[in-house]
Every structure is written in C-alpha cells, then in structure tokens.
Amino acid sequence: MSLSQALQAAxxxxxxxxxxxxxxxWPSDLEPAALAPAAIxxxxxxxxxxxxxxxxxxxxxxxxxxxxxxxxxxxxxxEAEVGAHFLQNYGYxxxxxxxxxxxxxxxxxxxxxxxxxxxxxxHSHEAEELYVVLGGGAEFLAEESxxxxxxxxxxxxxxxxxxxxxxxxxxxxxxxxxxxxxxAGLPLMGGKRTAAA
Numbered sequence: 296m297s298l299s300q301a302l303q304a305a306x307x308x309x310x311x312x313x314x315x316x317x318x319x320x321w322p323s324d325l326e327p328a329a330l331a332p333a334a335i336x337x338x339x340x341x342x343x344x345x346x347x348x349x350x351x352x353x354x355x356x357x358x359x360x361x362x363x364x365x366x367x368x369x370x371x372x373x374e375a376e377v378g379a380h381f382l383q384n385y386g387y388x389x390x391x392x393x394x395x396x397x398x399x400x401x402x403x404x405x406x407x408x409x410x411x412x413x414x415x416x417x418h419s420h421e422a423e424e425l426y427v428v429l430g431g432g433a434e435f436l437a438e439e440s441x442x443x444x445x446x447x448x449x450x451x452x453x454x455x456x457x458x459x460x461x462x463x464x465x466x467x468x469x470x471x472x473x474x475x476x477x478x479a480g481l482p483l484m485g486g487k488r489t490a491a492a
Contacts, residue, residue: 298396299327301362304355305390305404305470308427311351314449318425319474322391322399330396335368335386341408344468346430349447355470356429359406366406367396376484377416384410387471393479403473408466409433415460418484421477424452431467433460 302325309315342363348356366388374382385408389395392403403422409415426435432445436459437452444450452458454475460467 298362298365298390301355301358301406302390302397304358308351308355308470312427312447312449314425314451315427315472318423318451318472319402322401324399324401325391325397326399328396328398330367330394332365333367333369334364335370336383337386337408337410338363338366338368340384340410340466341386341406341468344408344430344466346465346468347446348430352427352429352446352470356468359429359468366390371481372484381413381415384413384466385415392473400478403478405469405471405473407469407471409460409462409469410466411462411464413462415462416484417457417459418482419455419457420473420482421454421475421480422473423454423475425472425474426450426452427470427472429468429470431462431465433462433467433469435460 306321309321342360344360368386368388370382370386387405387407390404390406391397391399428444428446428448430446434443435450438457
C-alpha cells in the first residue's frame with residue numbers, strides 16, 4: 296500500500312469528520328513530491344500498530360501500517376530536549392504541506408506517533424493545530440483545560456497556545472493539521488513564545 300492511498304484515506308477521513316471540515320477545507324493544490332523514505336526507531340511500532348480505531352479512523356490506520364516504510368519520518372527535537380527514550384518511541388512525517396510527500400501551501404497534515412509512557416512536554420507554535428486521535432489514547436493538556444482522548448477524539452490548539460501531552464499504558468497514533476500563519480514553522484519547546492525565543 297502506498298502513501299497515495301494514505302492520502303486518499305486522509306481525504307476520506309476529512310470528509311467524514313465534521314471537526315476536520317470545520318478546521319479547514321481539504322487542500323486543492325496538492326502536488327506529489329519526490330521525497331525519499333527516512334527511517335526512525337519508532338517507524339516499526341507504527342507498522343505494527345494494533346490498537347483499534349473507529350469506523351472513521353481505521354482505514355487511515357490500515358494504510359499507515361502498510362506504508363510506514365515509505366514515509367520520510369523525522370524528529371523535531373534533540374536528545375537534550377526530550378531524552379533518548381522519547382526519541383526511540385516518537386516520530387512523525389508530513390503527509391502533505393510545504394515540505395511533505397504531497398506539497399500544499401494551504402494546509403499541513405502530519406502523521407505523528409508517541410509510544411506508551413511518554414511525556415511530550417510543553418511547547419507551542421505559530422500555526423493553529425487540530426489533533427485527531429486515530430488509535431490509542433493520550434492526555435492532552437493546555438493551560439485552560441486537560442482531557443483524555445481516545446480514537447476519534449479531537450483537540451484544537453490556537454497559535455502560540457502552550458500545550459503538552461502524556462501517553463499512558465498504550466501508545467497513540469494521531470493525524471494532525473496545521474493552518475494559518477507559521478504553516479512551515481516548527482514547534483518550540485518551553486511553551487510560550489517568549490520563553491522559547
């Protein structure tokens with residue numbers, strides 16, 4: 296199964312989840328890019344991801360499991376920032392966006408994975424963000440609220456809004472959208488913009 300099929304599954308999910316449609320229209324400027332695969336330790340965990348999704352998210356999980364080896368996986372953070380154990384059990388790839396497998400300047404779509412028992416510390420970024428939990432679960436924290444999300448749950452973060460996430464006894468596989476200013480930027484550890492600058 297290919298990343299083109301993963302893109303189609305993401306498009307289908309977009310059409311089926313009201314929260315995704317409300318966040319942004321599906322991009323109309325997608326163009327394939329010759330982005331070579333890049334492996335990370337957690338890639339195999341995604342290929343073997345066995346936790347169930349919802350009827351809406353399961354098709355995307357299925358395509359990601361089989362196409363994990365074709366993705367250009369990356370890690371934003373250093374060992375000094377998050378620790379070696381975190382880096383062994385975390386990673387993401389840009390399915391579509393300014394530097395993704397499919398290029399778009401309208402919207403950025405990531406696939407991101409965190410293994411069990413991880414603390415994704417406070418960070419922020421300029422772009423607005425919507426998480427969709429595909430399978431597994433995690434605790435999502437912001438200064439205003441915190442909640443535990445399972446498959447099908449969504450979480451919205453505003454631009455430069457500090458947020459964090461913790462996984463428990465199981466991992467979490469997510470689909471993440473960015474929109475607006477800072478679309479091509481990166482998250483900054485430390486939460487608030489002034490603290491991270």
